[in-house]
Amino acid sequence: MVKQGPGASRNGGGAKGKRARVTLHEVAQEAGTSRSTASRALGGHGYVAGHIKERVHEAAQRLGYVPDVSARTLKGRSSRVVGLLVSDLRNQFYAQLAAGVEQTLSDAGYQVVLVDDHGREERAADGARAFLAMRADGVLLAPVGRPATEILVDHGTPVVEVDRRSGVRGCDVVAIDSENGARDAVAHLLELGHREIAVVVDETKWATGKDRLKGYRVALREARVPYLRRRVLDLALRDRDGEAEDAVGALLDANPEVTAVFAANNVVAELVWQELKRRGRTVPDDCSVVSFDDETWMRMVEPKLTAVRQPVFEMGSRAATLLLERVDSGRGRAETHILQPELVVRGSTCRAGLRE
Amino acid sequence: MVKQGPGASRNGGGAKGKRARVTLHEVAQEAGTSRSTASRALGGHGYVAGHIKERVHEAAQRLGYVPDVSARTLKGRSSRVVGLLVSDLRNQFYAQLAAGVEQTLSDAGYQVVLVDDHGREERAADGARAFLAMRADGVLLAPVGRPATEILVDHGTPVVEVDRRSGVRGCDVVAIDSENGARDAVAHLLELGHREIAVVVDETKWATGKDRLKGYRVALREARVPYLRRRVLDLALRDRDGEAEDAVGALLDANPEVTAVFAANNVVAELVWQELKRRGRTVPDDCSVVSFDDETWMRMVEPKLTAVRQPVFEMGSRAATLLLERVDSGRGRAETHILQPELVVRGSTCRAGLRE
DNA sequence: TTCTCACATGGCATCGATGCCACATGCCTT
DNA sequence: AAGGCATGTGGCATCGATGCCATGTGAGAA
Numbered sequence: 001m002v003k004q005g006p007g008a009s010r011n012g013g014g015a016k017g018k019r020a021r022v023t024l025h026e027v028a029q030e031a032g033t034s035r036s037t038a039s040r041a042l043g044g045h046g047y048v049a050g051h052i053k054e055r056v057h058e059a060a061q062r063l064g065y066v067p068d069v070s071a072r073t074l075k076g077r078s079s080r081v082v083g084l085l086v087s088d089l090r091n092q093f094y095a096q097l098a099a100g101v102e103q104t105l106s107d108a109g110y111q112v113v114l115v116d117d118h119g120r121e122e123r124a125a126d127g128a129r130a131f132l133a134m135r136a137d138g139v140l141l142a143p144v145g146r147p148a149t150e151i152l153v154d155h156g157t158p159v160v161e162v163d164r165r166s167g168v169r170g171c172d173v174v175a176i177d178s179e180n181g182a183r184d185a186v187a188h189l190l191e192l193g194h195r196e197i198a199v200v201v202d203e204t205k206w207a208t209g210k211d212r213l214k215g216y217r218v219a220l221r222e223a224r225v226p227y228l229r230r231r232v233l234d235l236a237l238r239d240r241d242g243e244a245e246d247a248v249g250a251l252l253d254a255n256p257e258v259t260a261v262f263a264a265n266n267v268v269a270e271l272v273w274q275e276l277k278r279r280g281r282t283v284p285d286d287c288s289v290v291s292f293d294d295e296t297w298m299r300m301v302e303p304k305l306t307a308v309r310q311p312v313f314e315m316g317s318r319a320a321t322l323l324l325e326r327v328d329s330g331r332g333r334a335e336t337h338i339l340q341p342e343l344v345v346r347g348s349t350c351r352a353g354l355r356e
Numbered sequence: 357m358v359k360q361g362p363g364a365s366r367n368g369g370g371a372k373g374k375r376a377r378v379t380l381h382e383v384a385q386e387a388g389t390s391r392s393t394a395s396r397a398l399g400g401h402g403y404v405a406g407h408i409k410e411r412v413h414e415a416a417q418r419l420g421y422v423p424d425v426s427a428r429t430l431k432g433r434s435s436r437v438v439g440l441l442v443s444d445l446r447n448q449f450y451a452q453l454a455a456g457v458e459q460t461l462s463d464a465g466y467q468v469v470l471v472d473d474h475g476r477e478e479r480a481a482d483g484a485r486a487f488l489a490m491r492a493d494g495v496l497l498a499p500v501g502r503p504a505t506e507i508l509v510d511h512g513t514p515v516v517e518v519d520r521r522s523g524v525r526g527c528d529v530v531a532i533d534s535e536n537g538a539r540d541a542v543a544h545l546l547e548l549g550h551r552e553i554a555v556v557v558d559e560t561k562w563a564t565g566k567d568r569l570k571g572y573r574v575a576l577r578e579a580r581v582p583y584l585r586r587r588v589l590d591l592a593l594r595d596r597d598g599e600a601e602d603a604v605g606a607l608l609d610a611n612p613e614v615t616a617v618f619a620a621n622n623v624v625a626e627l628v629w630q631e632l633k634r635r636g637r638t639v640p641d642d643c644s645v646v647s648f649d650d651e652t653w654m655r656m657v658e659p660k661l662t663a664v665r666q667p668v669f670e671m672g673s674r675a676a677t678l679l680l681e682r683v684d685s686g687r688g689r690a691e692t693h694i695l696q697p698e699l700v701v702r703g704s705t706c707r708a709g710l711r712e
Numbered sequence: 713t714t715c716t717c718a719c720a721t722g723g724c725a726t727c728g729a730t731g732c733c734a735c736a737t738g739c740c741t742t
Numbered sequence: 743a744a745g746g747c748a749t750g751t752g753g754c755a756t757c758g759a760t761g762c763c764a765t766g767t768g769a770g771a772a
Binding site: 021023035039046070073076 | 757758759760761
């Protein structure tokens with residue numbers, strides 16, 4: 001009755017701390033059936049007599065059996081794994097995004113493999129290849145370069161881009177209407193009578209930065225306020241310590257007429273805030289500030305920041321949902337979901353002209 | 357020459373969008389060798405003639421071959437996957453921790469599978485089982501209940517607990533010296549002449565909360581200041597909307613003699629800060645505040661918060677390093693690393709007695 | 713009683729990569 | 743010249759789960 005499988009002898013090895021993995025084979029043996037029957041009993045497919053089913057479950061429980069996903073993935077189609085690539089988890093924006101993604105996916109029984117590329121394209125591409133190697137059922141990409149997207153799409157992996165559009169065909173996109181949000185923010189300043197408005201951006205290569213800058217220009221145009229190049233600061237590539245701070249400081253110093261600043265994201269807003277403080281300029285009396293993206297600190301400081309609130313967590317879960325739709329029901333056409341941000345007016349903006 | 361393997365026919369299927377996976381077998385065929393030779397050529401093990409090696413690499417490149425980790429994991433020992441379980445990614449603390457972990461592990465060629473249990477033990481246990489199923493080489497656990505640790509340790513998976521000690525034997529621990537940090541923070545207040553000091557904690561079940569409360573008591577005792585139960589607020593289980601806020605408010609209102617508050621972590625500090633503001637109490641003149649844990653907002657607000665700075669990112673990478681040591685070199689004994697926090701004195705604390 | 717059908721079960725091939733082992737090849741030694 | 747050794751190479755079993763398919767069992771019908 002106690003048949004010994006070919007691999008059974010390895011159990012006899014020195015008890016080097018942990019005992020060997022429990023396999024389905026052992027469970028079946030314990031329950032006195034064959035592997036296939038045990039598989040059916042646990043999986044709930046096909047016919048298995050009630051008492052046998054019960055016996056198998058008991059055996060599995062007793063031995064602490066945990067099915068091996070590698071084997072299952074190898075045999076079947078799905079790995080139940082989704083890749084998530086972000087560019088900086090220390091940035092609250094990405095952390096929230098990741099949280100939203102994780103929640104939705106784990107509710108749906110998927111595991112999330114996280115890669116943080118720290119903004120480096122090469123690393124993003126490596127991550128993409130790793131996802132491929134794991135046979136990830138799908139991948140979510142938050143701002144990174146084109147290569148990662150291309151690698152994945154080329155290999156037929158469903159991709160959802162979050163908060164950016166690489167332009168690669170065939171992948172879903174979930175993004176914020178940056179242009180609109182930026183326009184609202186700047187329009188708000190204009191309504192308050194500001195005419196000399198500076199803008200600080202991170203980058204202008206990708207949709208996020210480009211569109212926000214565009215929104216700024218559109219708002220100005222609509223109000224027939226001239227667009228001045230010297231009031232625009234693009235911090236792209238100023239990664240060195242203090243370089244970005246200096247650039248923001250220089251912008252403020254070189255344009256003393258400026259009465260309001262539009263910061264295109266949370267990182268930039270932080271810089272602007274600090275540099276204004278350092279110069280002893282009061283917000284909003286000396287200078288109004290609007291931020292694109294609303295984070296914890298903006299609600300803690302005094303005055304609280306007027307900001308364009310993005311539903312970040314929701315964006316993550318929305319993207320995850322979109323991906324699941326694609327994976328589960330095999331939707332073919334790529335979809336683009338644009339979420340609308342919302343301007344939250346708080347204390348960092350006030351009427352212009354209170355200065356002199 | 358063109359031998360057809362048993363599975364080759366499936367390539368003929370309808371070109372349903374994506375082409376089939378490229379296997380090692382196909383690469384070998386393309387290069388005109390056998391699977392094993394191709395494996396050796398790519399893996400760099402054993403003898404392969406130079407020109408063959410080259411040919412195989414070219415073929416792999418041309419076909420876009422990506423080895424299947426499932427198969428590799430199934431055959432070999434290691435999955436090159438590490439699990440990371442955190443209790444709330446939206447909390448900057450955990451996000452930073454995760455970032456530190458991710459960096460170290462991905463540098464070492466491991467993939468990080470992220471699970472966020474939102475503080476629910478059941479979910480943590482599910483996560484643990486998922487890690488087991490994936491044959492994770494190791495797991496990092498940030499504050500969660502005991503069950504998850506037990507499940508993993510029982511199955512022989514190396515575990516490193518970060519920022520907590522469940523007490524389960526056999527797992528490594530990386531933590532902050534909470535007691536010391538809390539003592540320093542409270543001692544600082546005492547040196548400034550404060551005698552009526554309140555403390556707010558999240559929980560007192562686990563090491564983090566318990567030790568910080570202990571540090572508070574020790575500092576008081578050392579200064580021969582009586583410990584009053586009513587100045588201690590434990591927010592455990594007050595999860596409902598507004599409940600925690602109300603409790604903090606009640607503490608402040610019920611103890612008007614209090615001239616300083618020690619907040620045991622970032623979440624609690626936020627509440628304290630907000631409630632003080634809401635009551636129109638000026639920091640630090642009306643009430644000094646010290647926080648355990650130093651986050652972005654604490655450096656943005658005015659006055660900047662005096663805080664016990666924890667090397668969070670480093671804690672993550674340290675934990676990851678510890679885990680890798682265990683996994684790679686099979687270290688047997690469990691280690692406990694205690695990192696020392698550092699009190700950063702800023703503007704939220706001042707001498708007592710300026711009030712009347 | 714025997715034949716049929718519905719239901720239950722175990723054998724076996726499969727997924728893709730790996731590495732041992734047996735074999736083949738070429739070179740050098742005696 | 744023949745054996746031995748060093749160096750490459752391919753066949754094959756293996757990892758664990760899965761599910762098809764061919765068998766086995768029992769009940770019910772003719």
